[in-house]
Amino acid sequence: MSAVYINSASCISVQDTLNENILQNLKPENSIQILKAVEPNYKAFIPPTMIRRMSKTVKMSSVASHYALQEAGITRPDAIIVGTGMGCSQDSEKFLKNVIDNQEEFLTPTFFIQSTHNTVAGQIALGLQCHAYNFTYVNTSSSLEFSFLDAQLQINDGEAENVLVGSTDEQTDRTMELYRLHNIIKKETDLPSDYLNSETKGVIWGEGASFFVVGKEKTDHSYARLKNIHINNRLEVDEVEDFIHEFLTKNNLSAENIDAVILGFSGDTDSDVYYTKTMNIFPNSALLYYKHLSGEFNTASGFSTFMACQILKKQQIPEIMFINAVKKEEIKNILLYNHLAGDDHSLVLLERV
Structure with missing residues (x-):
């Protein structure tokens, strides 16, 4: 396949990555079990009536994708491809809790509808009124990489010229509790963590959303091939x-x-x-x-x-x-x-x- 260009890059993470001087303001953290994302003021991007119905991953992705498209100077991409490992975990947990609390009766479908992994790509498309190719990859840690591969194929096959590619994952209380029980997350006694010379199992868990516009042609904004x-x-x-x-x-x-x-x-x-x-x-x-x-x-x-x-x-x-x-x-x-x-x-x- 021919190489393509990353013409914009935006990220919401546990760092203040929306800041232009991010390379000078990075702060490592090795003594907290779970790191929370630095979230922007969502009201500046999303109508307040919609914010309360959105999970964290949808909100982060909406803002990160907005910045990526704005930087690339694109109003509507030719395709939207998103990779996620856990999808909309918050709404999934709410739906399952509803099932248990209501003994599987009289369930409202809202949380189930919003819990599907392709909710993020769908919400971005709705916001942009984009009816083009829309796909979600759920391949654990290689979800973004599969999304990039698909974007490359779309561009190389002449199906698209500019593709919005993103990745996103959020934390939820119950999932983090299970991760602790399974020792996926480091025990407090093993903190602070030595990332390069660790002698203990488990990790410090984070979250975030990263979005890129991948294009056929190089532009003045291009970051990389x-x-x-x-x-x-x-x-x-x-x-x-x-x-x-x-x-x-x-x-x-x-x-x-x-x-x-x-x-x-x-x-x-x-x-x-x-x-x-x-x-x-x-x-x-x-x-x-x-x-x-x-x-x-x-x-x-x-x-x-x-x-x-x-x-x-x-x-x-x-x-x-x-x-x-x-x-x-x-x-x-x-x-x-x-x-x-x-x-x-x-x-x-x-x-x-």
């Missing part, structure tokens, strides 16, 4: 090197050509070994990490993609993201590697425009 994506559901630790080398070879690159590698270290001792193994492949590249800034969640790679876009455009890497001491005069190629708990491994290659 989306060159290629590769996804593998299952991977053994000793297969990581071949997984990455094959991807680089397919793109006519070697490890020496990669200026920066963004790794998804989460502080979980069992699954971070994949990233530790990857570091050995890139001795001369700037090695970066980001989940101490975003927390772990299904579509955390949206935050890393947003940061990679900022780095490529501004040619600056925040000190807080460095793992090693390698610094490049020019950052041309960035490789993003992510997985969730050792499953759904994804590689994304971005190039400076």
